[in-house]
Amino acid sequence: MTSPIPTTPAVGGTTTVAGPPASTGRRVVVVGAGVVGLGVAAEAHRRGYLVTVVEQASGVVGSSVQNFGHVCVTAQAGDARRYALDARERWLSLGSAAGFGVAPVGTHVVARTAAEHRLLAELAVERGPDEVRLLDAAEVRAAVPVRPDPVVGGAHLPLDLLVDPRAAAPALARWLESRGVDFRWRTAARVVAPGRVTTTRGTLEADVVVVAAHHDLDRLMPDVAEAAGLRRCRLHMLRVRPAGPLGLTTPLLSGWSMVRYAALSALPAAADVAAELATADPSGAAWDVNLMATPQGSTLILGDTHLRADDAPVFQEEEGFELLLRLGRDLFGRDDMHVVERWQGTYATAPGREFLVAEPAPGVHVASVTTGIGMTTGLGLAADVLDRAGITA
Numbered sequence: 001m002t003s004p005i006p007t008t009p010a011v012g013g014t015t016t017v018a019g020p021p022a023s024t025g026r027r028v029v030v031v032g033a034g035v036v037g038l039g040v041a042a043e044a045h046r047r048g049y050l051v052t053v054v055e056q057a058s059g060v061v062g063s064s065v066q067n068f069g070h071v072c073v074t075a076q077a078g079d080a081r082r083y084a085l086d087a088r089e090r091w092l093s094l095g096s097a098a099g100f101g102v103a104p105v106g107t108h109v110v111a112r113t114a115a116e117h118r119l120l121a122e123l124a125v126e127r128g129p130d131e132v133r134l135l136d137a138a139e140v141r142a143a144v145p146v147r148p149d150p151v152v153g154g155a156h157l158p159l160d161l162l163v164d165p166r167a168a169a170p171a172l173a174r175w176l177e178s179r180g181v182d183f184r185w186r187t188a189a190r191v192v193a194p195g196r197v198t199t200t201r202g203t204l205e206a207d208v209v210v211v212a213a214h215h216d217l218d219r220l221m222p223d224v225a226e227a228a229g230l231r232r233c234r235l236h237m238l239r240v241r242p243a244g245p246l247g248l249t250t251p252l253l254s255g256w257s258m259v260r261y262a263a264l265s266a267l268p269a270a271a272d273v274a275a276e277l278a279t280a281d282p283s284g285a286a287w288d289v290n291l292m293a294t295p296q297g298s299t300l301i302l303g304d305t306h307l308r309a310d311d312a313p314v315f316q317e318e319e320g321f322e323l324l325l326r327l328g329r330d331l332f333g334r335d336d337m338h339v340v341e342r343w344q345g346t347y348a349t350a351p352g353r354e355f356l357v358a359e360p361a362p363g364v365h366v367a368s369v370t371t372g373i374g375m376t377t378g379l380g381l382a383a384d385v386l387d388r389a390g391i392t393a
Contacts, residue, residue: 025050026049026050026207026208026391027049027050027051027052027205027206027207027208028040028041028044028049028050028051028052028206028207028208028209028210028391029051029052029053029054029197029204029206029208029209029210030044030051030052030053030054030209030210030212031054031189031192031197031209031210031211031212031213031220032053032054032055032211032212032213032214032216033053033055033057033059033060033169033173033183033185034060034062034063034064034169034212034214034374034378035064035169035374035375035378035379036212036214036367036368036369036374036378036379036381036382037053037055037210037212037382038053038060038064038169038172038173038176038382039087039090039378039379039380039381039382039383040210040212040367040382040385040386041053041176041181042090042094042172042176042181042379042382043382043383043386044210044386044391045176045179045180045181046393047386047391047392047393048393049208049391050182051176051181051182052181052182052183052184052204052206053173053176053181053182053183053184054184054187054188054189054197054199054204055183055184055185055186055187056186056187056188056189056216057185057186058185058186059170059173059185060169060170060173062214062346063214063215063345063346063347063374064165064169064374064375064378065165065166065169065170066165066237066343066345066346067165067345067372067374067375068165068251068292068294068301068303068304068375069162069163069164069165069168069294069296069301069375070107070160070161070162070251070292070294070375070376071084071087071088071091071160071161071162071163071375071376072084072107072160072251072253072261072373072376073085073087073088073157073159073160073161073376074107074123074127074131074132074157074159074160074263075157075253075257075261075262075263075264076261076262076263076373076376076377077262077263077266078262078354079354079355080262080354080355080373080376080377081263082380083355083376083377083378083379083380083381083384084373084376084377084380085159085380086379086380086383086384087376087377087378087379087380087381088159088161090379090380090383091161091163091168091379092104092161094172094175094379095163095168097175098171098172098174098175098176099171099175100163100164100167100168100171100172101163101164101167101168102161102162102163102168103161103162103163104158104161105160105161105162105249105250105251106156106157106158106159106160106250107156107157107160107250107251107252107253108135108140108143108144108154108155108156108157108250108251108252108253109154109155109156109157109252109253109254109257109258110140110144110146110151110154110252110253110254110331111140111151111152111153111154111155111255112150112151112152112254112255113150113152113255113273113276114152115269115272115273115276116152116255116258116269116273117152117153117154118269118272119258119264119267119269119270119272119273120132120134120153120154120155120258121134122267122268122269123155123263123264123267124155126263126267127263130158131157131158131159132155132156132157133155133156133157133158134153134154134155135153135154135155135156136153137151137152137153137154139153139154140153140154143156144248144250144252145246145247145248145332146252146331146332146333147330147331147332147333148333156250160250160251162250162251162294162295163375164296165301165375184199184201184204187199187200187201188200189211189213189220190220192209192211192220192221192361192364193361193364194209194361194362194363194364195207195363196209197209206363207363208363208365208389208390208391209363209364209365210365210366210367210385210386210389211364211365211366211367212366212367212368212382213368214347214348214368214369214374215230215231215232215312215346215347215348215349215368217230217348217356217366217368218230218310221360221366223360224356224358224360224366228350228353228356228358228370229350229351230348230349230350230356230368230370231308231309231310231348231349231350232308232309232310232311232312232346232347232348232349233306233307233308233346233347233348233349233371233372234306234307234308234309234312234313234316234344234345234346235303235304235305235306235307235344235345235346235347235372236287236303236304236305236316236320236321236323236324236342236344237301237302237303237304237324237342237343237344237345238301238302238303238321238324238325238328238339238341238342239296239299239300239301239302239339239340239341239342240299240300240302240325240328240337240338240339240340241298241299241300241337241338241340242300242332242334242336242337242338243336243338244336245298246295246300246332246334248293248295248300249295250295251292251293251294251295252292252293252294252331253292254291254292254331255273255277255291256277256284256289256290256291256292256327257290257291257292258270258273259273259274259277260290262354281327283319283323284323284327287305287306287307287319287320287323288305288306288307289304289305289306289323289324289327290303290304290305290306290372291324291327291328291331292304293328293331293332299340300328300337302324302325302328302337303324303345304324304345304372305320305323305324306372308349312344312346314344316344321339321342325337325339347369347371347372347374348368348369348370349370349371350370353370354369354370354371354373354377355367355368355369355370355377355381356368356370357381357384357385357388359388359389363389365385365388365389367381367382367385369381
């Protein structure tokens with residue numbers, strides 16, 4: 001999987017897209033092998049198209065493996081909610097087919113103030129008991145291993161999923177490759193135009209091109225990226241291992257998480273929660289923190305901070321990691337969390353939008369998630385973009 005698949009030159013130096021027999025005979029070229037690009041490849045292949053995926057790296061290495069592994073369905077609103085509900089079913093079916101684990105364990109949310117509990121109650125009214133099950137303080141303490149004081153209540157969001165982010169997307173790519181999708185690893189797209197993609201290893205012909213290059217869209221199609229205000233959001237993230245078993249079996253969200261996600265941030269109590277968080281911990285507000293954790297074996301993924309800029313410098317301030325470790329130790333009441341890994345996650349961001357969907361030229365489609373919900377919504381976005389492109393089953 002980590003070496004490029006050889007191409008066969010055709011007349012005029014152009015390579016044709018290899019693949020299994022397809023009912024349509026039409027070709028789709030996907031630029032980018034992240035979750036969105038893999039979702040496009042999977043769905044286009046299912047609909048009977050010949051598919052080639054062009055990826056500049058030697059494997060899936062970007063934000064699709066750098067994240068929490070949390071498919072956070074209920075906290076989304078608008079198009080993101082529609083994509084998330086669709087993506088949820090696709091994660092379950094693709095996990096079964098490709099052999100990677102998808103756990104329908106839901107998410108727990110801990111409320112540590114009355115305002116946070118009130119905000120969860122408002123979400124429960126809006127979404128109903130099938131999506132939000134309110135918990136009292138005793139139920140939260142029994143369900144998740146948080147420090148018992150202060151806990152005033154919480155909620156369980158049963159629709160959410162948990163995957164291993166380092167295993168899921170690479171396993172999906174391997175499965176697609178075994179099914180006849182043509183992957184061109186270590187191959188960079190240089191020019192995208194109607195009917196063709198010029199790469200560092202030749203030109204590919206296509207009936208439809210889908211560019212799912214995420215934040216690297218500004219390297220390939222700078223005008224589209226600039227028009228959308230596309231930038232990079234870089235994150236501090238940690239993998240920690242407690243000295244003894246922690247017992248967390250679901251993703252865990254905090255008050256810092258509640259005020260980030262659209263379904264909650266639009267509710268009346270959200271302003272009160274945001275104000276009290278900023279007052280109680282100004283450094284958390286300054287780092288635009290989202291305190292959440294997901295279990296991965298004997299470890300936890302703990303994060304994250306947010307800083308937006310045109311580029312993502314490799315140099316990270318230790319203060320961000322120290323903040324997350326302090327908040328995590330306080331949340332769980334554990335001082336024995338050993339840092340196993342720390343890294344800088346990076347995803348695309350754009351003001352006032354969660355998705356960048358465009359058709360800058362006939363037959364050329366752009367699809368990017370422009371906030372940190374790619375694992376949650378990417379597979380749903382992929383199917384929608386194919387519908388817009390007229391790629392039908």
